Amino acid sequence: MSDLVVSTKGLTRKFGEKTAVNNLDLEIRTGQIYGFLGPNGCGKTTTMRMLTGLLTPTSGSISVLGQPMPQSAEPLKNEIGYMTQIFSYYRDMTVLENLRFAAEIYGMPKNKIAGRIDELLSTYDLTENINQLSGSMSGGQRQKLALAATVIHSPKLLFLDEPTSAVDPETRRGFWEQLFDLVDQGATMIVSTHFMDEAERCHRLAILEHGTKKADGSPRQLMDDLNATVVEVEGAGLRRVKHQLDGQDDVLSTAQVGARLRVLVKKSESDPVAMLKALLQDYPDISLTVQRPNLEDVFVSATKGDPS
Numbered sequence: 001m002s003d004l005v006v007s008t009k010g011l012t013r014k015f016g017e018k019t020a021v022n023n024l025d026l027e028i029r030t031g032q033i034y035g036f037l038g039p040n041g042c043g044k045t046t047t048m049r050m051l052t053g054l055l056t057p058t059s060g061s062i063s064v065l066g067q068p069m070p071q072s073a074e075p076l077k078n079e080i081g082y083m084t085q086i087f088s089y090y091r092d093m094t095v096l097e098n099l100r101f102a103a104e105i106y107g108m109p110k111n112k113i114a115g116r117i118d119e120l121l122s123t124y125d126l127t128e129n130i131n132q133l134s135g136s137m138s139g140g141q142r143q144k145l146a147l148a149a150t151v152i153h154s155p156k157l158l159f160l161d162e163p164t165s166a167v168d169p170e171t172r173r174g175f176w177e178q179l180f181d182l183v184d185q186g187a188t189m190i191v192s193t194h195f196m197d198e199a200e201r202c203h204r205l206a207i208l209e210h211g212t213k214k215a216d217g218s219p220r221q222l223m224d225d226l227n228a229t230v231v232e233v234e235g236a237g238l239r240r241v242k243h244q245l246d247g248q249d250d251v252l253s254t255a256q257v258g259a260r261l262r263v264l265v266k267k268s269e270s271d272p273v274a275m276l277k278a279l280l281q282d283y284p285d286i287s288l289t290v291q292r293p294n295l296e297d298v299f300v301s302a303t304k305g306d307p308s
């Protein structure tokens with residue numbers, strides 16, 4: 001049996017003249033956290049809406065859990081959970097009321113609802129908030145409620161659209177621990193993000209820009225396969241050094257990170273340090289060292305853009 005949970009071929013969505021998603025081929029396997037990494041407007045939400053059957057593609061095909069989308073959206077409703085970018089539960093309802101409402105939407109058997117809600121309140125640390133209006137909760141608590149409501153029917157496949165963009169780093173870490181618990185229980189998930197640290201936690205990633213997939217693979221594989229050498233420059237006058245290097249043929253990008261300038265040099269350059277030294281003869285006191293690539297380097301090299 002195929003372990004493909006989601007596959008698409010040539011998936012495209014246009015809005016008038018605008019191509020939001022362009023010829024996207026995806027293969028997402030069971031038990032993975034698969035990330036869509038890209039800046040605002042690169043097509044992450046549009047892709048998720050097509051994969052969940054909420055939006056019809058302009059062209060291309062989609063298979064989700066072995067069934068065609070959007071035709072199978074209704075029968076697959078109970079197998080899928082979708083946590084949208086904006087909190088989509090009722091702010092003027094309590095935590096308990098929202099969870100009961102979600103259970104009813106999924107048509108859960110009445111005798112299972114109370115037990116499942118108790119379980120979720122405890123897992124997501126919401127027991128004390130049970131009678132609190134969700135509109136009066138903190139962003140982190142609301143996010144836990146949204147996740148609890150999304151998984152109330154124990155879906156096999158979860159879509160999470162920029163789930164942690166409104167919460168602090170500690171809450172984000174805790175949230176990811178909960179995602180790994182869900183994977184451990186057998187779920188597969190697709191998570192969109194524009195945070196590098198979040199993308200690095202995914203098993204696999206697709207880097208998207210202007211609706212096009214620029215690269216995909218595991219974060220480690222993408223870093224190992226980077227088509228550039230990373231050189232860090234340290235010393236005085238980094239802003240001037242940057243301006244000197246920007247636009248040079250073999251320099252893909254420069255970015256200042258604190259007191260260092262991170263320079264991506266084309267892989268075809270056999271001695272990038274010597275090449276940079278030659279360009280920077282007027283700066284005798286700077287030091288240059290080759291560094292391991294990180295995911296941001298991969299992103300910059302794949303898109304030559306700004307991760308926003």
Ligand SMILES: Nc1ncnc2c1ncn2[C@@H]1O[C@H](COP(=O)(O)OP(=O)(O)OP(=O)(O)O)[C@@H](O)[C@H]1O
Pocket residue numbers: 015018019020038039040041042043044045046047162
């Ligand atoms: N209903 C729509 N009508 C017209 N254009 C749309 C529509 N939905 C999305 N778009 C456009 O398609 C492109 C992709 O948008 P999308 O929301 O998928 O990006 P995204 O990567 O999810 O970004 P964000 O995180 O900001 O939502 C954008 O240029 C957007 O303006």
